[in-house]
Amino acid sequence: MVCEKMNFPENSLFLVTGGAGFIGSNLCEAILDMGYRVRCLDDFSTGKKENIELCMNNSNFELINGDIKDFETCLNACDGADYVLHQAAWGSVPRSIEMPIFYCENNIMGTLNMLESARQNNVKKFVYASSSSVYGDEVNLPKSEGREGNLLSPYAVSKRTNEEWAKQYSMHYGLDTYGLRYFNVFGRRQDPNGAYAAVIPKFIKQLLRGETPTINGDGKQSRDFTYIENVVEANLKACLAGHNAAGEVYNIAYGGREYLIDIYYVLVDALGIKDNDEKRLEPNFAPDRVGDIKHSNADISKAAKMLNYNPKWDFKRGIKEAIAWYKEDLQIRK
Template sequence: MGYQNIKFPAGSKFLVTGAAGFIGSNLVEAILNLGYQVRGLDNFSTGKKENVEQFLNHPNYEFLEGNICNLETCIRSCESIDYVLHQAAWGSVPRSIEMPLVYEEINIKGTLNMMEAARQNGVKKFVYASSSSVYGDEPNLPKLEGREGNLLSPYALTKKVDEEYGKLFTKLYGLDTYGLRYFNVFGRRQDPNGAYAAVIPKYIKQLLNDESPTINGDGMQSRDFTYIENVIEANLKACKATSEAAGQAFNIAFGGREFLIDIYSHLLKALGKNIQPTFGPDRKGDIKHSNADISKAKEMLGYEPEWSFERGIEEAIEWYKKNLGVKTSAGI
């Protein structure tokens, strides 16, 4: 169970792209804690410098500032690397609808650059972030690999194209690729700020500051919220997977289903607040319900998520209470 007892050959070296981001920085921390070497790559377009700086004095950590849209940077970053954990991407469905060309450049071309760089450097395993958004308008629950609908956003399209390239790179070039379809990941270091912030950190910050959060739609949309520890486990277990599993995509979630309005009520109770939310319009490109069948990841990757939503949200709330500056009544 979990990932703390996963063993890799002595001297193993990992590359984490998007190392300054939410998921990337948590992967860096976990791998360093396991005793292996890590190289991080990021250009800070969405990541935070403090997520890199906290590890810079670690003897097993090396950081490269660079852009995955530059092939030479990608090739250099993959030199002497055994395992690539490719997290660098631009997220957010609404933002992708506003900026489809940027998403094409970063999420597709950048990922293709990284796969090619990994191939040229003889990397053992290439694990990359996909997304539950690839299921599009397919109405059935739980979501099952191989049963996808029409895509609803440029973001979803970029992740689907990444999966197709992953399949091809395994088939044509023998690069073991593993696509991880993340379902609404949350946890420590997830950014609560900005128009495109994820709902859990955004709501927590607003409630801590006695502000009224906006719930898009009626609050009856449901999600398979997945704590960061489960995602770390999935990445590391994919690095240990057999070549039989290569070239495929896997649902990475806890396998639960939470309604947004219930999460809001849970946060109110946990934070001791009594604040009515504001209800806004549905977000264009969003799917209404999401819940994962994780049996394929369990069978082929040995994935056994330990962190339920309830356990994860308790730890996340405590982290944000410690790390967010909360306004006083004077607004200071």
Template sequence: MGYENVKFAEDAVFLVTGGAGFIGSNLVEALLKKGHTVRVLDDLSQGKQSNVDMFLDNVNYTFIKGDIRDIDRCLSATKGVDFVLHQAAWGSVPRSIEMPLLYEEINIRGTLNMLEASRQNGVKKFVYASSSSVYGDEPTLPKKEGREGNLLSPYALTKATNEEYAKLYTKLYGLDTYGLRYFNVYGRRQDPDGAYAAVLPKFIKQLLDDEQPTINGDGKQSRDFTYIENVIEANLKACAASSEVAGNAFNIAYGGREFLIDVYHSLTKALGKDIEPIFGSDRAGDIKHSNADISKANKMLGYDPDYSFEKGIEEAIEWYRNEYNE
């Protein structure tokens, strides 16, 4: 259970791309707590300096400001690195529909640069963020690897393409790659602001501010919300995984299913708010229902998530309350 017992050599060096982002900064924190040497590569276009300020005095921490579209930066950042945790990407399905060219450049070319730099510098394991969006319009629940449908957005296409490149890098070049298909990750340091903010932090912040949140669609869509601690576990266990399972992609979730309207009401109850939501139109490119079969990750990576939705949301609410001085 958890990742406390996942061990690496004392002198192991980790590179976290997108390390100033929500998921990345949590990975950095967990690795530094374990006493490892951690580098961050981030251009701060999505991540925030404030997410990593707490690490500045740690002798094991190095920040490299750079763009994954710059192959020379990727090459220098991966020198002497054992494990790459590649989180750098532009997220958001709706924004990708507005900016397909940028998503191609950052998410696909940037990932290819990181794969190539890792290959050239003899990185041992390349663990990268994929997404549940690769399931597209395949309606079957739970979602199972190998049963994907038609892709619904440029963002989903970038993640599916990255999986194919990673598979090739394992097959052709012997680079151990492990894809993690994240399902609706939430938790501390996730940004609640902006037009493309994820639904949970946005709702929590709006309710704390006594604002009326908007639910896209009828609220009957369902999601497999995944707490950040589960994602840290998956990344560390992938770094420790056997080379025999390299080249695979894995569902990373809790394996639950929450309906958005129920989630909304549980948040109002937890926060002591009596605010009815506004119902807006459906978002283009969104999947209606999402629920993961995590048996492959359990079997091949030993992934055994500790945090249910209820347990995770309690911690998340507490963090946002403290952060926004409620």
């Protein structure tokens, strides 16, 4: 695992917000495996205690049950922290359209609370999760930092606003901030449940349960699916980046392009799913989701140059691992 090759000062403390979530729990686990201390801040509104079960028995792990909308909670969580990996946020483009005020309060004000708390506690590095959604209706591929379009959802607005706030904290307050624009992250512990579940775990779960998945749109939309190991690497590489790389945003992806209908068939074939006539099961189709971007593919050259980001997990390797994990997880939960 690439994380094992990274060295931080002895006894370093990493604060992971949203640490009981999909990405956050993988970060917690990786950092603990490296022998460093982890403090997890989560209010369990979307995170799950089962995601951090393996961490709870580690003497280097500390859990704070708290909300990033509360400034005092953020201030206390940052006390003594060397690095902040800020993952806490509410996702989902469609849900943000239904709940714009909540997304402002949680994603924007929550992030501002964390930035200010990190500043007051003299945190060394503040790494935060942004999103490919900030590219909006920009049609050129690959997506490149500095070439953004009109934002298409309140979720995208919240992520873009966070980038501007982080830049201000690097510019005026001396806090080294690094924004990571995630591109369709997938992998172990990603929640397959609910109306707003990410497409890969949702499809896997439905297929394993004998259900026919529904694709929104014609299936010809494309994504730069990014396996979780690459995202863990990016967060830790950002913590090691120099001051000259601070105040910037970086595409975090593999740099590939997969079409949704092809992803569906990859999963069907890998799982051996057939219909009643023993033919490959075809999906259902539904209208496009409002606010969705049609195509997404990342230029990762900036992250490679400034963060030494070198993703090892392509889609083929990642999806094989993800399928194996969900098979085992769903078997356990039967």
